[in-house]
Amino acid sequence: MNRDGTNRQILTEEGWGAQWSPNGKRFAFLNIADDGIELWVGETKSGKAHRIPDLKVNPILGSELIWMPDQRTLLVKRIPKSRGAEPRSERDWI
Secondary structure (H helix, E strand, O other): OOOOOOOOOOOOOOOOOOOOOOOEEEEEEEEOOOOOOEEEEEOOOOOEEEEEEOEEEEOOHHHHOOOOOOOEEEEOOOOOOOOOOOOHHHHHHO
């Protein structure tokens, strides 16, 4: 970025790159946090992004998020808030 704030570039980790809305005005990306995978959404014009609160993403089997036709809404595979803790060992599954 230049000193005057022009020429901003949005950088994301390889493999967790931004998914752009079809019109290019918005982007979404995932962030691995200590308590799960967070969803962040931003605007291209400002380069600013914010975390979607109270939402943890389920990354199993890919396609975690898809932009909807209105280009403002995301379809997200989320982890239900009511889900219990993960099993501590294989014996807990039985």
